[in-house]
Amino acid sequence: MTRQLRLLRILTVQEVRMMMNHRGWLFLLQVANVLPPAIALLVWHGAVDQGADPPVSTTYLTSYLVLVSVVAMVTSSWTSGFLAASIRLGGLNSWLVRPCSTHLSYLANNSAEKLLKLGLIAPPVVVLGLVFRHDLRLPGEPQRWLHFLPALIIAAAMTFAFDILIGSLAFWMEDIAAIDRLRYLLARLLSGGLVPLALFPAVFQPFLAAQPFRFLVSFPLEVLLGTTHAIDYAYQAGWFVVLVGGAVLVWRRGLRDYQGAGA
Amino acid sequence: MRSDDAIRATQLTKVYKYSEQAPGLKGAVKGLFKPVRRERTAVDAVTLTLPKGQVIGLLGPNGAGKTTTIKMLCGLLRPTGGELEVLGHQPHKRSFDFLSRISVVFGQKSMLWWDVSTYDSLLIHREMYAIPRPVFDASVAELTERLDVAHLINIPVRKLSLGQRMRCELVLALLHGPDLLFADEPTVGLDVVAKLALRNFLAELNRDHGTTIVLTSHDMSDVAALCQRIALIDHGVIGFDGNLQELRQRSGQHADADLDQVLAAMFRGRS
Amino acid sequence: MTPRLFWACLKQAIRRDLQFRSQTAINALSSIGDLVLGVVPVLILTGAGGTTWTGPLAVVVVGVFGISTGLMDCFVRPNLAKMHGYVRQGDLDLILIRPVNAQVFATLRWMEPAELGRVLSGAAMVAVGLHLADVRPGPGLVLQAAAWAAIGFVGFSLLWANLAYSAFWFDSADPINEIASQLREAGKYPISYFTGAARLVLMTLAPAGLVAAVPVETLTGATSPLLFAVPALAAAMLLTRLHWQLASRRYSSASS
Numbered sequence: 001m002t003r004q005l006r007l008l009r010i011l012t013v014q015e016v017r018m019m020m021n022h023r024g025w026l027f028l029l030q031v032a033n034v035l036p037p038a039i040a041l042l043v044w045h046g047a048v049d050q051g052a053d054p055p056v057s058t059t060y061l062t063s064y065l066v067l068v069s070v071v072a073m074v075t076s077s078w079t080s081g082f083l084a085a086s087i088r089l090g091g092l093n094s095w096l097v098r099p100c101s102t103h104l105s106y107l108a109n110n111s112a113e114k115l116l117k118l119g120l121i122a123p124p125v126v127v128l129g130l131v132f133r134h135d136l137r138l139p140g141e142p143q144r145w146l147h148f149l150p151a152l153i154i155a156a157a158m159t160f161a162f163d164i165l166i167g168s169l170a171f172w173m174e175d176i177a178a179i180d181r182l183r184y185l186l187a188r189l190l191s192g193g194l195v196p197l198a199l200f201p202a203v204f205q206p207f208l209a210a211q212p213f214r215f216l217v218s219f220p221l222e223v224l225l226g227t228t229h230a231i232d233y234a235y236q237a238g239w240f241v242v243l244v245g246g247a248v249l250v251w252r253r254g255l256r257d258y259q260g261a262g263a
Numbered sequence: 264m265r266s267d268d269a270i271r272a273t274q275l276t277k278v279y280k281y282s283e284q285a286p287g288l289k290g291a292v293k294g295l296f297k298p299v300r301r302e303r304t305a306v307d308a309v310t311l312t313l314p315k316g317q318v319i320g321l322l323g324p325n326g327a328g329k330t331t332t333i334k335m336l337c338g339l340l341r342p343t344g345g346e347l348e349v350l351g352h353q354p355h356k357r358s359f360d361f362l363s364r365i366s367v368v369f370g371q372k373s374m375l376w377w378d379v380s381t382y383d384s385l386l387i388h389r390e391m392y393a394i395p396r397p398v399f400d401a402s403v404a405e406l407t408e409r410l411d412v413a414h415l416i417n418i419p420v421r422k423l424s425l426g427q428r429m430r431c432e433l434v435l436a437l438l439h440g441p442d443l444l445f446a447d448e449p450t451v452g453l454d455v456v457a458k459l460a461l462r463n464f465l466a467e468l469n470r471d472h473g474t475t476i477v478l479t480s481h482d483m484s485d486v487a488a489l490c491q492r493i494a495l496i497d498h499g500v501i502g503f504d505g506n507l508q509e510l511r512q513r514s515g516q517h518a519d520a521d522l523d524q525v526l527a528a529m530f531r532g533r534s
Numbered sequence: 535m536t537p538r539l540f541w542a543c544l545k546q547a548i549r550r551d552l553q554f555r556s557q558t559a560i561n562a563l564s565s566i567g568d569l570v571l572g573v574v575p576v577l578i579l580t581g582a583g584g585t586t587w588t589g590p591l592a593v594v595v596v597g598v599f600g601i602s603t604g605l606m607d608c609f610v611r612p613n614l615a616k617m618h619g620y621v622r623q624g625d626l627d628l629i630l631i632r633p634v635n636a637q638v639f640a641t642l643r644w645m646e647p648a649e650l651g652r653v654l655s656g657a658a659m660v661a662v663g664l665h666l667a668d669v670r671p672g673p674g675l676v677l678q679a680a681a682w683a684a685i686g687f688v689g690f691s692l693l694w695a696n697l698a699y700s701a702f703w704f705d706s707a708d709p710i711n712e713i714a715s716q717l718r719e720a721g722k723y724p725i726s727y728f729t730g731a732a733r734l735v736l737m738t739l740a741p742a743g744l745v746a747a748v749p750v751e752t753l754t755g756a757t758s759p760l761l762f763a764v765p766a767l768a769a770a771m772l773l774t775r776l777h778w779q780l781a782s783r784r785y786s787s788a789s790s
Contacts, residue, residue, distance in 0.1 A: 022706060024704070024705065024706040025706035025708060025709060028706070028707070028708075028709035028710060028712075028713060029709040029712060031709075031713055032709055032712040032713045032715075032716050035713065035716035035717060035719075036716055036719065039716075039719060039720045039723070040575070042720075042727075042728055042729075042732050043579055043723045043727040043728065044579065045729075046726075046727040046728055046729045046732075047579055047582055047584045047585065047727055048584070049729060050584040050585050050726075050727075051583065051584040051585075052579075052582040052583050052584025052585070053582055053583055053584070054582045055582075175557075177557075177560065178556075178560040178564075181560065181564045182564070182567075185564060185567050185568065185571060188571065189571050189574060194575055195574070195575045195578055199578050199582075200578060201578075201581070
């Protein structure tokens with residue numbers, strides 16, 4: 001276990017150093033990530049100014065949309081495509097013959113990417129916050145932030161597990177791109193990354209509250225802004241078990257059937 | 264198993280299962296509900312014992328079962344039949360002890376991290392194999408000297424030539440002092456000078472450290488120079504197991520025929 | 535670029551797509567799915583009230599947006615997205631040596647016919663939306679709306695081209711395409727939801743507002759003066775041409 005932790009640390013440091021070469025590229029990507037919530041902020045403020053009556057307060061809406069790009073970035077993962085390619089093309093072989101899990105390297109890669117991007121996404125988000133400073137209310141109680149942090153880390157772990165689950169399908173399928181695109185399409189709408197789930201019509205709320213995508217982006221923010229109920233934590237735990245358990249199961253099964261692609 | 268055997272395989276078998284799909288969307292849908300299952304035997308009851316310290320060349324045409332055999336030996340594939348013990352372990356369990364006593368060099372795949380120097384990759388392997396600092400330092404010093412890469416290990420790998428990179432790959436692969444090395448086409452794409460250097464190094468490694476080496480190569484001069492023993496695999500079975508001289512006799516070629524001609528004669532008539 | 539060359543490029547693209555049928559089908563479906571799911575945030579917005587925009591009219595805006603961006607992603611975007619590679623890997627040489635206008639050829643060479651699925655689904659949304667909103671524009675208004683949509687299409691494509699040409703000046707300018715594409719999403723919302731500076735920018739500098747929102751306003755009878763748009767567009771074209779010339783001069787002097 002100590003060996004794995006030391007390995008994770010040195011792999012992460014290495015990944016950060018390699019990614020530093022692409023910091024300009026990563027920064028522009030972060031600017032692109034902040035644009036959708038910025039546009040949503042503009043139109044919703046325009047609507048409210050003209051007398052619209054959304055089901056949540058303007059301060060909730062503003063705080064949510066200013067912070068959502070940070071949460072979406074931290075809880076994102078880009079592992080599925082890489083994992084599928086490494087299974088299909090045989091890159092996985094170079095990991096299987098060494099005493100180190102391939103997932104450890106993906107975990108290091110994801111953590112490094114998060115550390116670096118956190119620094120890069122901060123400037124555009126701060127600008128967004130300053131533009132809408134009159135309606136921005138960040139919670140003052142340290143307790144909220146203390147609850148927010150684990151929710152955020154669990155969300156990131158769930159996305160990572162989801163990615164391994166989908167990437168592992170490459171053990172049996174030629175191309176997982178279609179499934180991945182379908183997942184992203186659903187996630188964009190149902191995770192609350194684009195529109196806060198609270199804005200959806202009331203009839204959909206019970207469904208939206210229970211579906212898994214909510215816990216990948218929306219839930220940590222709901223914890224921070226203080227709009228969650230006790231039952232939500234049960235949903236979160238349930239989906240965590242489903243996704244992580246599913247990933248472990250599919251990976252183990254796949255490894256057993258693995259035909260060691262590539263010459 | 265005698266403790267001085269590195270590999271012992273009895274009736275080792277691998278059967279691939281796959282489902283056949285008719286072309287087009289119709290075929291895909293049909294395959295989903297009523298898949299046509301097929302089986303293909305890639306390795307058919309191979310029995311092979313390799314004493315420690317030997318260098319063996321595994322040869323065979325493409326698709327003969329050579330790669331499948333190697334992959335079972337290093338734990339990438341789970342055998343469907345027979346018994347297999349490598350260094351006293353069942354490879355597919357991929358235990359830490361097993362993985363830290365073997366090493367694999369793929370001529371076509373890099374194990375080095377691309378955007379950093381070789382030395383950075385070595386540091387990662389130090390943690391991966393839990394190598395104590397003094398052992399690490401001594402090992403790096405010895406390998407970089409033997410492979411003449413001391414001046415290269417601080418340069419980002421992407422800037423190295425193929426020959427330089429292959430030598431650095433070997434430093435990484437041998438850092439933890441494996442007892443058994445699988446070298447899969449290690450000289451592919453190398454120029455004559457680089458090829459000779461690599462060949463000499465492998466011979467020295469075997470002589471000085473007693474490292475057991477399983478070599479696959481399409482370059483017959485590699486095999487002739489390195490291997491005390493040659494096993495020919497075709498259609499999933501071992502058709503010949505012996506030394507070079509016996510192979511020449513068996514093929515019925517005249518005494519000064521080169522190894523390519525000898526092998527071509529052995530495989531002639533295969534479908 | 536002669537129409538025959540254009541036609542040859544299109545035929546080649548369709549043939550390629552037919553080779554990878556399942557991939558093409560997935561791309562077309564997800565392109566349509568993007569558009570259909572994209573209507574949800576707009577409907578939620580108009581559902582909150584506050585303006586004269588209704589759900590059906592918002593569907594028309596998203597429909598026009600789908601048609602326009604479908605065409606853009608088929609004919610314009612694939613090339614601009616490749617610009618970075620052209621410059622950084624020296625592939626531009628292969629274009630500059632052809633006996634055609636290099637700028638136009640580099641802008642129209644690659645096509646993604648699968649994206650045209652969005653044009654069809656967008657048209658369906660326009661038809662359904664207009665029917666539900668009970669708007670029956672006369673031919674004059676339709677013509678004007680089409681003119682605005684064309685201006686928006688060309689205007690935004692020009693902005694995108696200028697952003698893509700930044701590859702000539704900067705090393706890692708690749709995600710600029712992602713920025714352009716996210717910026718364009720603003721055009722999915724009725725323009726009157728934007729106020730102040732944002733609206734001005736979306737009507738001029740980054741004309742995402744002209745892609746769909748202004749044409750649909752025109753259909754409902756709220757016409758905007760076309761008079762200023764045409765010379766502005768001509769000026770933008772001239773500037774883009776100038777940018778290309780400066781940039782490619784820099785490229786040829788750097789690579790020789």
